[in-house]
Every structure is written in C-alpha cells, then in structure tokens.
Amino acid sequence: MQKEEGLMEKITSLAKRRGFIFPGSEIYGGLSGTYDYGPLGVALKNNVKNLWWRMFVDSRDDVYGVDAAILMNSKAWEASGHVSGFSDPLVECKKCKRRFRADHLEGGKKCPECGGELGEARQFNMMFKTHAGATEDESSVVYLRPETAGGIFVNFKNIIDTFHPKLPFGIAQIGKAFRNEIAPRDFVFRSREFEQMELEYFVNENSWEGAFEEWRKDMVHFAEACGLSMDSFHSKDIEAGDLAHYSKKTIDFEFDFPFGRGELWGLAYRGDFDLSAHEKGSTVELKYSDGEGAKITPHVIEPSLGVDRTVLAILASAYKEDVTGDDTRVYLAFPSHIAPIKAAVFPLLKNKPELVEKAREVYTALKKKVPQVMWDDNGNIGKRYRRQDEIGTPWCITIDFDTLGENPEQKDTVTVRNRDTGSQERMPIDTAIEMVAGGVSLYLQ
Ligand code: GAP
Numbered sequence: 001m002q003k004e005e006g007l008m009e010k011i012t013s014l015a016k017r018r019g020f021i022f023p024g025s026e027i028y029g030g031l032s033g034t035y036d037y038g039p040l041g042v043a044l045k046n047n048v049k050n051l052w053w054r055m056f057v058d059s060r061d062d063v064y065g066v067d068a069a070i071l072m073n074s075k076a077w078e079a080s081g082h083v084s085g086f087s088d089p090l091v092e093c094k095k096c097k098r099r100f101r102a103d104h105l106e107g108g109k110k111c112p113e114c115g116g117e118l119g120e121a122r123q124f125n126m127m128f129k130t131h132a133g134a135t136e137d138e139s140s141v142v143y144l145r146p147e148t149a150g151g152i153f154v155n156f157k158n159i160i161d162t163f164h165p166k167l168p169f170g171i172a173q174i175g176k177a178f179r180n181e182i183a184p185r186d187f188v189f190r191s192r193e194f195e196q197m198e199l200e201y202f203v204n205e206n207s208w209e210g211a212f213e214e215w216r217k218d219m220v221h222f223a224e225a226c227g228l229s230m231d232s233f234h235s236k237d238i239e240a241g242d243l244a245h246y247s248k249k250t251i252d253f254e255f256d257f258p259f260g261r262g263e264l265w266g267l268a269y270r271g272d273f274d275l276s277a278h279e280k281g282s283t284v285e286l287k288y289s290d291g292e293g294a295k296i297t298p299h300v301i302e303p304s305l306g307v308d309r310t311v312l313a314i315l316a317s318a319y320k321e322d323v324t325g326d327d328t329r330v331y332l333a334f335p336s337h338i339a340p341i342k343a344a345v346f347p348l349l350k351n352k353p354e355l356v357e358k359a360r361e362v363y364t365a366l367k368k369k370v371p372q373v374m375w376d377d378n379g380n381i382g383k384r385y386r387r388q389d390e391i392g393t394p395w396c397i398t399i400d401f402d403t404l405g406e407n408p409e410q411k412d413t414v415t416v417r418n419r420d421t422g423s424q425e426r427m428p429i430d431t432a433i434e435m436v437a438g439g440v441s442l443y444l445q
Pocket of ligand 1: 146147148149179181188189190191192194195196198263264265266302304305306307308309
C-alpha cells in the first residue's frame with residue numbers, strides 16, 4: 001500500500017460516519033488522544049482480540065491468560081524502571097508555551113506553530129499519576145499502567161504456584177494501557193489510552209533465540225490472519241542504542257499507514273530484567289525450579305501488539321474504491337472472520353408482510369449460528385448494498401418472491417451478493433447459512 005494523500009481523512013470520516021470510532025468526549029469539544037469505539041468498532045476490536053486470544057493462548061497448551069488490575073502498587077513501576085526511565089524528551093516554546101516531543105521535531109530550534117524560540121529539552125515521564133484512597137500525598141500515589149506487561153510479571157509466582165508449568169511457558173493479557181503522550185497524533189495510532197495484547201514467554205536463557213524466531217513467525221501469521229496488506233508490513237531490527245531500557249533485542253513490525261510508515265507491534269527479548277527487578281523490588285523470590293533442585297530466573301520473549309494500531313492497519317488495508325465513470329463504490333474488504341458484520345439479511349420490499357416474515361425467519365436462523373448479522377430493510381436494495389459495503393459486510397442475503405415459491409423451482413432459495421465482486425448467486429437458504437458460518441470460523445477452528 002502506498003502512502004496516499006487523503007486516505008487518512010477518508011478512513012477517519014468513514015469510521016465516524018458509520019459508527020466505528022468517534023473522537024472521545026466529542027460533545028464537550030473532545031479530549032486530545034482519546035477515542036470512543038462505536039458498535040462496529042467494538043465488534044471489529046473484539047474480533048481482533050478474540051483472534052489473538054485464539055491463536056496466542058487457546059490454541060496452545062503452554063500459555064496462561066490473566067486479567068490483572070490496571071492500578072498497581074507503585075513499587076512495581078519503580079522496580080521495572082518506569083518511574084525513573086519511562087519518559088520522552090519534551091521541549092516548550094518560550095512564546096506560545098506549546099509543548100513538543102523533541103525527537104519529533106525536524107531540525108531547528110524554532111516552534112513549528114508560532115516560530116518562537118524553543119527551550120531546552122527535558123525528560124517528561126509518560127505515566128498517568130493518581131491517588132488511591134482519600135489521602136493525596138506521596139504515599140498514596142498510583143499509576144495507570146503504561147503497559148499490560150507489568151500485570152503479567154507480578155503474577156509470575158501465582159501462575160507457578162497454581163499451575164506448576166514447565167519451561168518454556170507464557171502468560172498473556174489483553175487490556176488497557178495509558179501513556180501521557182506529549183503529542184498524540186494520527187487518529188488511534190498514538191493515543192493516550194489504548195489497548196495492548198501482550199504475552200511474556202518464559203524460557204531457559206540458552207533457548208531464547210529459537211523462541212524469538214517462533215514468535216516472530218507467529219506475529220507474521222497473525223498479520224496475515226488480520227487481512228493486513230503484507231506489502232505494507234515490514235520488520236526492522238532496532239539498533240542497540242535505540243532499545244528500550246529492558247530490552248536486549250527488539251524487532252519492530254512496521255506498517256505503511258496512510259500517513260507514512262510507523263511501528264505497528266514489537267517483539268522484544270527482555271532477558272531476565274523484569275523478574276530480577278521485581279524480585280529485588282518486592283523481595284519475593286521469582287524463580288523457576290527445575291524439579292531437580294536447581295533454581296533459575298527465566299528469560300523472557302515478549303510479543304507486544306497494540307489493538308488500536310492493528311484496527312487502523314486493518315481499516316487501511318481493507319479500504320477500497322471501485323470507480324465506474326463518476327460513480328465511486330467504497331467498500332471495506334475485511335476477511336470474513338474480522339468483519340464486524342458477517343452478513344446482512346434483506347426482505348426485497350419492506351411493505352410486503354410475507355417477505356418480511358420469511359426474511360425474519362432466515363435472519364433468526366442465521367443469527368443463531370453467527371451472532372454478528374444485521375437486519376436491513378431501509379431504502380432500495382442498491383442503497384442497502386452500498387451501506388453494507390462501507391461497513392465491510394461480506395455477504396448480503398435477499399429474500400424475494402421466488403424465495404416464497406412464486407417460482408416453485410426456487411422456493412426457499414435466496415440471492416447472496418458478494419461484497420468484493422458485486423456478483424449475486426442464488427442458493428438454498430441452508431447453503432447460504434452454512435457459507436456464512438464457514439467463512440467466519442476459518443481461523444477460529
Ligand atoms: N510491553 C512493551 C511495550 O509496551 P511498546 O513498543 O511501548 O512496548 C507496544 O508498545 C505496542 O503498543 C506498540 O507496538 C503499539 O502497537 C502499542 N502502542 C504503544 N503506544 C501506543 C499509543 N500511544 N497509542 C496506541 N498504541 C500504542
């Protein structure tokens with residue numbers, strides 16, 4: 001996918017117009033760096049998270065899921081190095097007082113907004129700070145977690161004690177993370193509240209390279225399963241000087257977003273940094289016992305995937321325009337297992353009770369097998385197709401007079417229209433239902 005002028009605006013506008021993603025707190029003028037997901041956005045996001053959980057947790061027998069609290073004892077973030085080191089360089093304009101990320105400014109010492117002089121860069125900690133309980137002093141400070149990984153490491157001992165796993169094994173979590181980004185930008189790409197899908201895979205030190213390579217392949221497989229345009233998907237080795245404070249090796253998976261190339265996900269070898277740091281910070285032993293008397297601190301490989309960036313990459317990959325003369329058909333070519341709505345069911349005419357009744361029957365039977373289906377009887381069929389195309393519905397099923405038996409040979413058949421080709425096929429109701437159900441479960445078996 002090439003960087004395309006205006007594509008970002010088209011995606012943002014479609015996302016809002018059709019109920020995928022809205023600006024946060026919009027009626028109050030918004031809140032920078034926050035977004036609200038509407039009905040289709042939630043469905044899309046849930047499909048991504050369910051697919052990840054299926055591929056990274058449920059389909060394996062060596063990964064354990066957790067859902068840890070967002071608020072954690074602040075000693076955990078002191079131990080992990082986030083209190084002292086999780087910061088970005090910030091500069092302030094002496095004239096207009098706007099603040100910028102120093103490493104995002106392209107050369108010069110002038111303010112990009114007003115041309116004023118910029119002050120010296122200083123480190124700005126990105127964690128959101130609040131207080132737990134009624135007392136607001138240093139002793140009650142808590143942080144909103146800046147990565148879900150923290151909640152995994154503090155549960156290492158709980159998993160060892162309750163499930164007695166053998167190395168290698170992983171602990172996975174999906175959940176919200178919060179970062180007080182200096183410059184949120186590019187829609188949901190860089191926001192202040194977002195979701196992560198993270199997995200810490202604990203290994204014996206001498207086998208980290210093999211595990212790293214396995215997870216690299218699994219992340220590529222996940223990108224394919226999400227329907228990402230693989231021409232736009234790249235991996236980049238991070239140079240030693242740019243590694244996060246905990247990492248010994250990191251690959252960034254990058255994506256050619258409509259605004260340019262940017263980090264989509266990361267895969268890091270964190271060594272024994274975290275378990276050692278939390279053992280020191282908590283004074284609780286965080287070791288693995290090999291059953292023969294030896295105790296080791298496992299090393300860890302971390303595939304870390306942002307849900308919101310994945311959603312943006314899926315939207316950008318799926319966005320298509322079919323131009324015929326001066327008519328443009330916009331459609332989202334989601335894979336069927338990712339599409340928020342799998343099929344729409346239409347009665348040909350909404351003022352014919354017999355058509356509506358039969359269509360309701362088909363809709364109910366389909367919904368029992370595939371919950372993400374939609375009823376649509378608004379406007380003519382052409383308009384309904386266009387609406388469903390814009391939200392990426394793979395199949396539209398129309399119930400007409402032939403379904404009712406006007407043409408006896410076609411009784412109990414429906415037309416199924418394909419989103420990507422626009423072609424229509426007549427088939428028995430049961431076949432249509434099986435086809436939709438089969439497409440949905442492609443990656444979920
Ligand atoms: N536990 C490792 C970690 O958090 P990271 O590279 O800082 O590493 C992992 O974040 C992923 O989280 C990123 O690759 C991205 O997908 C997502 N992410 C990070 N900051 C984000 C932000 N401000 N807005 C949206 N997604 C973000």
